[in-house]
Amino acid sequence: MNILVCVKQVPDTTEIKIDPVTNTLIRAGVPSIVNPFDGYALEAAARVKDKDPDTRIVAVSMGPEQAKAALKECLSIAADKAYLVSGRRFGGSDTLATSYILSRAVRKIEELEGIQFDAIFCGKQAIDGDTAQVGPEMAEHLGYPQVTCGLECRVTNEGLEVIREGENYNTRVAVSLPCVVTFTKPSWDPRYPSIKRRMAANRADIPVLCENDFPDMDDGRIGLKGSPTHVKRTFVPQRKTGGIKLEGEPGADLAKKLYKALNNAAVI
Amino acid sequence: MSGKNLLLTEEQRELAEMAAQIVNTELAPRVADLDRTGEFPMDVMEILRNSGFYGMGIPEQYGGLGFDNTTQMAIYEEIARVDAGFSFNFALASGEFGILEDAGASEELKKYYADKILSGSVCSFCLTESQAGSDASNISTTAVREGDEYVINGTKCFITNGALADLFMVFAYTDKSKGAKGISLFLAEKEDGVKIGKTEDKMGLKLSVTSEVIFDDVRVPASRLIGQEGRGFIYAMHALEKARITSMIHALGIAEHAMDIALDYAKVRVTFGKPIIKHQGLAFLLADMQKRVDAARAMLYYSAAVLDRGLAVGTLSPSTKIFVSETAMSVTTDAVQVLGGYGYMKEYPVEKLMRDAKVFSIFEGTNQINLMVSSGILEHMK
Numbered sequence: 001m002n003i004l005v006c007v008k009q010v011p012d013t014t015e016i017k018i019d020p021v022t023n024t025l026i027r028a029g030v031p032s033i034v035n036p037f038d039g040y041a042l043e044a045a046a047r048v049k050d051k052d053p054d055t056r057i058v059a060v061s062m063g064p065e066q067a068k069a070a071l072k073e074c075l076s077i078a079a080d081k082a083y084l085v086s087g088r089r090f091g092g093s094d095t096l097a098t099s100y101i102l103s104r105a106v107r108k109i110e111e112l113e114g115i116q117f118d119a120i121f122c123g124k125q126a127i128d129g130d131t132a133q134v135g136p137e138m139a140e141h142l143g144y145p146q147v148t149c150g151l152e153c154r155v156t157n158e159g160l161e162v163i164r165e166g167e168n169y170n171t172r173v174a175v176s177l178p179c180v181v182t183f184t185k186p187s188w189d190p191r192y193p194s195i196k197r198r199m200a201a202n203r204a205d206i207p208v209l210c211e212n213d214f215p216d217m218d219d220g221r222i223g224l225k226g227s228p229t230h231v232k233r234t235f236v237p238q239r240k241t242g243g244i245k246l247e248g249e250p251g252a253d254l255a256k257k258l259y260k261a262l263n264n265a266a267v268i
Numbered sequence: 269m270s271g272k273n274l275l276l277t278e279e280q281r282e283l284a285e286m287a288a289q290i291v292n293t294e295l296a297p298r299v300a301d302l303d304r305t306g307e308f309p310m311d312v313m314e315i316l317r318n319s320g321f322y323g324m325g326i327p328e329q330y331g332g333l334g335f336d337n338t339t340q341m342a343i344y345e346e347i348a349r350v351d352a353g354f355s356f357n358f359a360l361a362s363g364e365f366g367i368l369e370d371a372g373a374s375e376e377l378k379k380y381y382a383d384k385i386l387s388g389s390v391c392s393f394c395l396t397e398s399q400a401g402s403d404a405s406n407i408s409t410t411a412v413r414e415g416d417e418y419v420i421n422g423t424k425c426f427i428t429n430g431a432l433a434d435l436f437m438v439f440a441y442t443d444k445s446k447g448a449k450g451i452s453l454f455l456a457e458k459e460d461g462v463k464i465g466k467t468e469d470k471m472g473l474k475l476s477v478t479s480e481v482i483f484d485d486v487r488v489p490a491s492r493l494i495g496q497e498g499r500g501f502i503y504a505m506h507a508l509e510k511a512r513i514t515s516m517i518h519a520l521g522i523a524e525h526a527m528d529i530a531l532d533y534a535k536v537r538v539t540f541g542k543p544i545i546k547h548q549g550l551a552f553l554l555a556d557m558q559k560r561v562d563a564a565r566a567m568l569y570y571s572a573a574v575l576d577r578g579l580a581v582g583t584l585s586p587s588t589k590i591f592v593s594e595t596a597m598s599v600t601t602d603a604v605q606v607l608g609g610y611g612y613m614k615e616y617p618v619e620k621l622m623r624d625a626k627v628f629s630i631f632e633g634t635n636q637i638n639l640m641v642s643s644g645i646l647e648h649m650k
Contacts, residue, residue, distance in 0.1 A: 191318070192289070192290050192319045193319065195283055195286070195319060195320035195321065195324070195333060196320050198282060198283065199283075202279055
């Protein structure tokens, strides 16, 4: 089984603050981390490898040179090889352009590695943009079936079986290979990196794929030019405070409580 | 932050941060509870072991990482900042390979020991007895040769990891008539019939499990005699000379942790209209605490570098032991003072650090014994 894990380097949002005047993120001094959802995708791949040691895990990230740190982290946890997709003309790409570039990178890495990926694992979404679009869009560009919001997966004779998180219940989905699966937070914690892997990662060669590696890429579909999304305005949403929570079984009793509360507040 | 060893390499720093991330997530939230129950968190040990932090000092040809003392100490320092009892036990559990090398133990025995440790065995160093602490040659445990075996009898006390161990490096008399030159060293195993007596309820360092270890007609194969008969006491002294430096890293972790808490508190606690760090009385106290932490760290890593280069440590071993343990005690005592009434309360973590610090001036040779060792070296120095 060959698995490509797509990761994004993101600012650690637990440490981030927003400048109330300019409405922009204060990035100074904020550490960069591997997007946690991508960490779950890597762990899912590592669990496949635990059962079948012949599994090959390749990590890929698109971003500036600094994103190599995120790839190094993946190498110290479970990845066997890592590639960085980085180029000036890739800058400013929205999710559509990013997913297009990444889908081309899939083919390029397959060519370089001499393998075909059976599955592409992504995080459900990145904690900075929160769009949850890149994984599904990659599946479309590649013409692969997709399963989103995966909690865990298992290799079967037919392909993969993915437990998919739902709002009130989870579903078990069978998907044929090759496919794209995006992962969300499972009940277990991802494994920690190991010393030996970390030391090997420090010495690992992380090839960079730039524009020149994709001679037949459609220029109109990458970077700002290839991005139909335009940000009109960024703002900090106003915090709503107060509110009450009524608890109990749905039904007449709870409805009466709600009526009483609304009546007391003089809104009905 | 009370500072770090700035001379670490990028990789040493990264590995130390990896360990810090694990213990900050897995251990820190539980320390206060474990300090009450006196339990050793085996699960945290397991996580660290899975990441390769166990047996780091075992040479590469025996399957370890062959890390030098400086690298290991940089890692243990981060673990000790969270809990020194845990880091002390964790480090000692896999850290006695050097004794086998020093004793010129057979390849088979070295490989046997390394394989055991790297597959998760816990080792304990069994020297002290109720009548033989500072006066270590006064032990009464004996090992009598019978055919291809030695039969060991005696009771060891205050044994770190005793109750958790499956490997015991035990010192015993093979010939009492020769005095210290009649002591030999053996590797005994739990399955040879080693029994565990009472586990001590201590003042501090609660996460470090300390127990009595009983050898009642324990038969070990002659192949598990470490080095030569009659040289055990020398091996013990060599091991202690090194341990007096390396084990003080845990005391440094305590001092740093106390300093961090005191500093954070002094910046937010307001009296007479300003944070207490703005009052000169406390500002100077904090600066003086930091001075001691800085000096202890510098001394420890200097001594570690001397060990790593294979140079003679001489007085550095007892001096480092005494200075760092005294620093841990004085800095934690002062940290309690900085926190005032809150410092004295169990709800805040500094009283625990003060309790944890005390033992470092007692074990690995009391500070008085270390002064004796140091003055002995001075007397014979040219």
